[in-house]
Amino acid sequence: MIIDFHTHTFPDNIAGQVIHKLSLDSCTLPFSNGTLNGLLHSMQTAGVNYSVTLPVMTNTAQVEKINSSIITNKDALFAQGIVAFGGLHPDFEKYKEELKKLHDAGIKGIKLHPAYQNVDLDDIRMLRIIDAASELGLIVLIHAGMDIGIYDHNYSSVSHILKVIDEIHPTKFVLAHMGNWGCWEEVESDLAGAPVYMDTAFAIGAITPAPYAEKAPLLSENLTKDAFVRIVKKHGVDKILFATDSPWEDQADYIRRIQEMPLTPEDKANILGVNAAKLLQL
Secondary structure, three states, X not given: OOEEEEEOOOOHHHHHHHXXXXXXXXXXXXXXXXXXXXXXXXXXXXXXXXXXXXXXXXXXXXHHHHXXXXXXXXXXXXXXXXXXXXXXOOOOOOHHHHHHXXXXXXXXXXXXXXXXXXXXXXXXXXXXXXXXXXXXXXXXXXXXXXXXXXXXOOOOOHHHHHHHHHHHOOOXXXXXXXXXXXXXHHHHHXXXXXXXXXXOOOOEOEOOEOOOOOOOOOOOEOEOHHHHHHHHHHHOHHHEEOOOOEOOOOHHHHXXXXXXXXXXXXXXXXXXXXXXHHXXXX
8 A cells, every 4th residue: 555645736726826836936846737636647647545635724714614625525535545634724713623623524634834834833823733633633744844935944943843742742743854854964863763753755866846947946855865764764664654745746756766765675665655554544
């Protein structure tokens, strides 16, 4: 089984516009059109059994509307191999009620994106959401590290994450982008081994620049094979989740990158799907 733990889709009527803007901001090339059908086609081509879709709430007005749509469509989506997560915004006041609504509807987890929400991860507004979600047994996946399209500040640094772990002790805490995008030396030295999961989204190998971008991406390459394997071995292979950040990586190519790692077949199988299946209780 192969499970992509970190993907994004957008409504058909705005997907093209959103993907083009994000591509310009990040100076990187998308590998699908950002729609649900685009993701399903990618999954079929790559042999991905399930993909976790992650919404990003950029304002409070989106929270109830998007989460209600996710709840309504979750069973139909799951039948197609989509595990839909909910989301919250740190300024949303009725966060406890919203989390309970998601939990009671069978939603497995939520996504938080400190950079897009312009709030540091260790802000009390974030801490209380993570705490309440953990009490309900929900998975909390956060964008961790710098954002390739936002260069001014690391809203979810390693130090922020360590504070969350120390104060909240979240039970199902997933750090996107191998713990902290662009800050992997600090991940290896200070974060690897912590009681968290790390997903591999947009964190391995070369970054494909958009030919129409006016400048180069923030980084030209993510983790090398050696650096990735060092972090995996220090952190524990059972806490690594395969993820691509589709549409920003090609799912088929990303599976190949994992399969080419100098790891045992069992370790690769655990990363590609076994660990995620256990966490998602599939």
